[in-house]
Amino acid sequence: MDCISVFDMLKIGVGPSSSHTLGPWRAAEAFLKELEAASIFDKISRVRVDLYGSLSLTGKGHATDYAVMLGLSGADPEYIPIDDISSIINTINEKEQLNFGNKFLVNFNPKSDIVFNREFLPFHANGLTFTAYYESEEYSSTFYSIGGGFFTKEDDLSSSSDITCAFPFLFNTSTELLAFCDQENKTISEIMFENEKTIRTEDEISYELKRIWETMLECMYIGCHTEGILPGGLNVKRRAFEMHNNLKGSTPYSTPQEWITSIRKTKVYFRQILKWVSCFALAVNEVNASLGRVVTAPTNGSAGVIPAVLMYYLVIENHKGGQKEIEQFLTTAGVIGSIFKKGATISAAMGGCQAEIGVSSAMAAAALCELMGGSPAQVTIAAEIAMEHHLGLTCDPIGGLVQIPCIERNAMGAIKAINAAELALDTDPLTVKVPLDKVVNTMWETAKDMNNKYKETSEGGLAVAVNIADC
Ligand code: SF4
Numbered sequence: 001m002d003c004i005s006v007f008d009m010l011k012i013g014v015g016p017s018s019s020h021t022l023g024p025w026r027a028a029e030a031f032l033k034e035l036e037a038a039s040i041f042d043k044i045s046r047v048r049v050d051l052y053g054s055l056s057l058t059g060k061g062h063a064t065d066y067a068v069m070l071g072l073s074g075a076d077p078e079y080i081p082i083d084d085i086s087s088i089i090n091t092i093n094e095k096e097q098l099n100f101g102n103k104f105l106v107n108f109n110p111k112s113d114i115v116f117n118r119e120f121l122p123f124h125a126n127g128l129t130f131t132a133y134y135e136s137e138e139y140s141s142t143f144y145s146i147g148g149g150f151f152t153k154e155d156d157l158s159s160s161s162d163i164t165c166a167f168p169f170l171f172n173t174s175t176e177l178l179a180f181c182d183q184e185n186k187t188i189s190e191i192m193f194e195n196e197k198t199i200r201t202e203d204e205i206s207y208e209l210k211r212i213w214e215t216m217l218e219c220m221y222i223g224c225h226t227e228g229i230l231p232g233g234l235n236v237k238r239r240a241f242e243m244h245n246n247l248k249g250s251t252p253y254s255t256p257q258e259w260i261t262s263i264r265k266t267k268v269y270f271r272q273i274l275k276w277v278s279c280f281a282l283a284v285n286e287v288n289a290s291l292g293r294v295v296t297a298p299t300n301g302s303a304g305v306i307p308a309v310l311m312y313y314l315v316i317e318n319h320k321g322g323q324k325e326i327e328q329f330l331t332t333a334g335v336i337g338s339i340f341k342k343g344a345t346i347s348a349a350m351g352g353c354q355a356e357i358g359v360s361s362a363m364a365a366a367a368l369c370e371l372m373g374g375s376p377a378q379v380t381i382a383a384e385i386a387m388e389h390h391l392g393l394t395c396d397p398i399g400g401l402v403q404i405p406c407i408e409r410n411a412m413g414a415i416k417a418i419n420a421a422e423l424a425l426d427t428d429p430l431t432v433k434v435p436l437d438k439v440v441n442t443m444w445e446t447a448k449d450m451n452n453k454y455k456e457t458s459e460g461g462l463a464v465a466v467n468i469a470d471c
Contacts, residue, residue, distance in 0.1 A: 002172070002342050003165030005199060006192060006334030007208060009341070009363075010306075011149050011296040012215050013077040014085070015288030016402035018299040019347050019456070020055055020062030021077075023145025024128055028071025030151070031130040031141055032101045043134035044100060046107040047072060052127035053120035054349035055145065057457045061232060061400025063291060065114050068128070074102030082293055123154045125349035125455060147347025147355065148298045148337075167195040172342045174380045174436040177335065181376035188366070188376050189331040196331070209327045214256075216284070216295050216307035221256040223283025230289045232401040234471045240283035247275055263315045273316055277418065278411035280308035285407040298337040298346045301353075301402050302360035304410030306333055309364035309417050313371055325371055332370045333363035336383045343437070344444035348395040348456040351447030357413040358390030358443065364417035369424050380436040382424035386417050387439045392446055394454035396461025399468040 013022040028049075035041040049068045051059050059065060069092050070077070070085065092098050098108035107113075121127035124144040131140040145151050169184075169191050171177040180191050196205050224244035230236045251262035268276065284304035288294045297306040310329050314321045337346065340359045345351040362383040369382035390413070398404045453460025 002338075003167050003170070004338035004341060006196060006331050006338075008150070009148065009298050009334040009337035010212050010330060011078075012212065013149060013294065013296050013300065014080065014082070015063075015291050015294050015300050015303070017062040017064075017301055018149040018296040019126055019145045019147045019349060020059060020064045021067040021300065022149035022296060023126065023147070023151045024051075024055065024064050024143075025067040025071040025077050026149060027128060027143035027145060027151045028068050028130065029074075030143065031132075032072065032074065034141055035132055035139065038139060040132070040134055040137075040139060041101065042104075044106055044132045046113075046133040047098065047100065048113040048115070048131045048133075050115045050117055050129040050131070052117050052129075053125040054456045055126045055128055056116040056118055057459065058397065058400035059116060061397065061458070062402060064128075065110060066291070068114065068130075069098060069108075069110065072101070072108070072130075073099050082291070085291060125452075126347070147345060147350065148341065149296050166198040168198065169195055172339070173440075174339055174383075177339070178376055178380060187328075187332075187370060188335050188379050189328045189370060192331045192335045206323070206327060209330050210323060212295050212330060213310070213326045215293060216297075216310070217256045217260075219287045219292065219294050219303075220280050220283045220307055220311060221259055222292065223285075223287045224279065226286070230286060230403055231291075232289070232399065232403065233468060234399055234401055234403055236289070236403045236407070236471075238286045240279050240286055243275060243279040243282065247272060247279060260311075260315060264319050268316060273312070274415065276315070277308050277312050277414050280311045281305060281410040281414045282407055284308070285402070285410045289401065289403050289407065297333070298341070298359055298363065299348070299356045301348065301406050302356040302410060302413065304407075305357065305360035305413040305417060306330075306364045306367070308410070308414035309368050312414070312418060313368060317372070321371075329367040329371055332379065333367040336363045336366040336380075339436070340387075340440055340443070343440040345447055350455065351443065352450050352454050352456075353393040353395040353409065354387070354390045354443055355447065356395070357409045358387050358393055360410075361386040361390060361413035361417045361420070364414065365420035365424070368418060368421040372421060372425055374421070374425050375429070377429035378424045378427060381427050381429060381432055382421045384432075384434055384436040384439045385420035385423050387436075387443060388434060389416060389420075391439070391443060392450075394450065394461050395456045396454060396463040397456070397458055398463050398466050398471070400458045400463070404466070405462060
């Protein structure tokens with residue numbers, strides 16, 4: 001039984017894609033470690049990367065080429081200063097050399113040493129092979145980016161999580177989870193908190209959850225205060241800036257925390273609530289699309305849903321909400337995400353956008369429902385409702401960029417999550433016809449039936465209906 005931590009589902013990284021940016025980046029880091037373990041790291045003189053399947057078809061738009069170069073350069077996606085990214089990439093392009101593991105220069109011409117192979121490897125849609133050359137030898141290793149920043153190798157079916165599993169409450173399904181809640185008389189977040197305590201101290205858990213929230217908040221703040229056009233050639237205008245200008249009140253602020261206080265003082269009716277939630281979600285995904293720092297939740301393409309719904313709770317529903325509620329929200333969201341990862345997928349290359357926006361909406365709906373006083377059964381109903389109305393959602397990003405339909409889709413996912421939480425709060429669990437486990441299974445079956453054109457290949461849907469040259 002997989003042991004997935006909340007911190008596996010919510011990871012701090014760099015946009016625009018968890019499967020196409022964060023996963024390949026982490027795989028490159030793992031490749032460096034393999035070379036060290038084989039005692040050949042210091043001998044390497046050249047390196048090459050082969051991208052396969054979806055990583056090849058949408059890798060340019062999703063910055064997979066940047067990710068592997070940064071990973072091979074020893075940069076950490078969680079901590080690299082965002083402003084350093086373009087200078088590192090420019091230097092590699094100009095010098096045709098790469099600072100291998102941040103230790104010494106090796107030959108690397110991005111034009112010929114990153115190969116975009118259109119074919120798919122049989123094991124998974126997102127394959128990549130690193131080859132390092134030394135003396136007259138070479139060492140190759142193939143990895144698969146399986147969504148949400150996770151990666152694996154064919155002979156290692158466990159996740160890339162470093163955790164040795166000692167969770168007291170092991171579950172794969174929501175039925176098993178609810179049985180623990182019942183048995184222990186605990187909420188879903190309390191059950192998961194007990195699990196997390198086997199990995200980190202209570203202080204560490206609080207510290208890390210705070211760091212995740214602060215990254216989400218800063219991301220919304222930056223997105224709401226940055227105007228202009230997104231990179232990539234689609235000429236997509238950033239919309240959060242103008243929306244925010246129209247919504248914000250007159251209370252001055254100079255920090256993200258003061259910003260929350262100022263929003264709480266604005267007058268909100270239904271329309272303003274819709275606009276605020278949409279604005280928060282757009283802001284995050286505009287930052288994501290410009291290779292900014294975001295929290296993968298559970299993916300980068302869907303990174304705006306969870307912060308937007310949590311922000312909704314803090315600025316609209318509960319003005320006294322703080323660290324305790326933030327921790328509860330993020331923990332519940334993480335648990336629900338892990339159930340989808342175990343029973344279905346969080347990879348668009350495997351399941352289309354239902355695996356990204358659908359899962360993030362289900363996570364947010366469940367977390368909001370728990371904060372609003374829902375029982376554990378109602379929390380799972382909220383997740384079920386949110387996913388039920390994303391089933392079959394395809395992934396067809398125009399130009400392979402995580403912009404259209406991705407950015408708006410986060411706003412839709414956030415609004416659906418709030419609606420799903422409200423519906424669940426008014427639902428008697430005994431009358432439910434579709435339990436969460438059934439919808440997880442249905443999502444997976446739908447994923448398997450979905451044509452490859454709609455699985456992050458940009459070979460179907462909007463991606464072919466709209467020509468990038470017309471944008
Ligand atoms: S369409 Fe959905 S799944 Fe595909 S890249 Fe955009 S957000 Fe991700």
